[in-house]
Amino acid sequence: MKASNYIRIQKNKIEAALDVFVYKKDGVFYAYSPALDLVGYDYTEDGAKESFGVVMQDFFEFGIKRNTLEADLTSHGWKEEKKSEFEIPNIWAVLANSPEGNKLALTQYEKTSVPFEHELAYC
Numbered sequence: 001m002k003a004s005n006y007i008r009i010q011k012n013k014i015e016a017a018l019d020v021f022v023y024k025k026d027g028v029f030y031a032y033s034p035a036l037d038l039v040g041y042d043y044t045e046d047g048a049k050e051s052f053g054v055v056m057q058d059f060f061e062f063g064i065k066r067n068t069l070e071a072d073l074t075s076h077g078w079k080e081e082k083k084s085e086f087e088i089p090n091i092w093a094v095l096a097n098s099p100e101g102n103k104l105a106l107t108q109y110e111k112t113s114v115p116f117e118h119e120l121a122y123c
Helices: 045-065 069-075 091-096 099-105
Strands: 006-009 013-025 028-033 038-042 079-082 085-087 109-119
Touching: 013 045, 028 045, 038 045, 045 069, 069 079
Parallel strands: none
Antiparallel strands: 006 013, 006 085, 013 028, 013 109, 028 038, 079 085
């Protein structure tokens, strides 16, 4: 896939790559993905990224367990390109419409891409 933001859902595994904005405010680091409107945080940058990974894993597992993942992705602007492969059309449009994205406009941030691969234990 060419997009920097994608999600691939397979029978027992999820692969994803998301743009994540890391910023610091009031002594706390935040790792925020407008593509899923998820945020992790900690007092260190690495801790915030690790927290984000846990939040993202919980998001996927909850959506699969409740059979709501595809509907939730669609509600966040994701489009199904191929069966079980999703891309977000324009990350900047998503960011502009996000409450967390408004905070980024007032903060210095670092944009990074976070790859994600997780084996699903209960499939």
